[in-house]
Amino acid sequence: MTVSTPVNPPVHAWAAWSPCDPGCVTHAADRIPATRTLRRSAAFGRALVGALARGERIAEPETLRSHAAGLLTALGIRLEVAGDTALSAPGATGTLVVANHISWLDIVALLAVEPVVMLAKREVGGWPVVGPLAKRAGTMFIDRASLRQLPDTVREMSALLRDGRSVVVFPQGITWCAGTGGRFRRATFQAAIDAGAPVRPVALEYLQHGAPTTVAAFVGEDDFGSSLRRVLRADGLTIRVRNHRPLPSVPGRDDRRTLAARAQATVCGARLPLHG
Numbered sequence: 001m002t003v004s005t006p007v008n009p010p011v012h013a014w015a016a017w018s019p020c021d022p023g024c025v026t027h028a029a030d031r032i033p034a035t036r037t038l039r040r041s042a043a044f045g046r047a048l049v050g051a052l053a054r055g056e057r058i059a060e061p062e063t064l065r066s067h068a069a070g071l072l073t074a075l076g077i078r079l080e081v082a083g084d085t086a087l088s089a090p091g092a093t094g095t096l097v098v099a100n101h102i103s104w105l106d107i108v109a110l111l112a113v114e115p116v117v118m119l120a121k122r123e124v125g126g127w128p129v130v131g132p133l134a135k136r137a138g139t140m141f142i143d144r145a146s147l148r149q150l151p152d153t154v155r156e157m158s159a160l161l162r163d164g165r166s167v168v169v170f171p172q173g174i175t176w177c178a179g180t181g182g183r184f185r186r187a188t189f190q191a192a193i194d195a196g197a198p199v200r201p202v203a204l205e206y207l208q209h210g211a212p213t214t215v216a217a218f219v220g221e222d223d224f225g226s227s228l229r230r231v232l233r234a235d236g237l238t239i240r241v242r243n244h245r246p247l248p249s250v251p252g253r254d255d256r257r258t259l260a261a262r263a264q265a266t267v268c269g270a271r272l273p274l275h276g
Helices: 034-052 055-059 061-074 105-113 122-126 130-136 147-162 189-195 224-233 256-268
Strands: 078-083 096-099 117-121 140-142 167-169 199-208 237-243
Touching: 034 055, 034 061, 034 130, 034 224, 055 061, 055 130, 061 078, 061 105, 078 105, 096 105, 096 189, 096 256, 105 117, 105 130, 105 199, 105 237, 117 122, 117 147, 122 130, 122 140, 140 147, 147 167, 147 189, 189 256, 199 256
Parallel strands: 078 237, 096 167, 096 199, 117 140, 117 167
Antiparallel strands: 199 237
């Protein structure tokens, strides 16, 4: 797998950074014929128009789940869920769901498992396909370049968790071609501690005919159109969502550093990272 230094290194030392670029992205199986690609493209277009036509109703949980699953089906993607079938853990509060980050498809796959509030970088709102759906689904957007915004975001997340709403975050802060690189940023874990909410580690994996693949990765200077074309041509693509047991967060006992480390070990520890 090719790794090259990105053209634009991080502006700040604390900024999330990944060495992955489009050179990391490869098919692990033969591409499907052009005729099947065209049929998928048409089905995906119909599914997307159907989802957007729901307007504000797309935020209704079952409606959102159904349309997210329909988008995956249109793309020929199989969704597998291992462990608990829900992202949220039982209890009086919501659950902070923390997942590794590989692709724009991560958001679609998790919404197909359980519609929950997403915390996403501001740029996601401008993406085709995912952006409009994310906005209508009530996604919280954050400017990764602004540290000043973090405390308010953490307080808002904590309030949602206290109210029984679950929130998904991608604590790596940036996509990696296989999702196992980088370290989990700690700030969002404070919301779970403040709310006394559990943390659900979720591991996302992409497979083609059972073999690990980077074909769906959306990394570096990649553009959405190129990523979508690769996915449309990918044969036997499966997204596996592995829901691990929740980690309790106890105010006064846990801190965000240890909680982030435990979550990262759970999500990434079973698989060797492709990058350090």
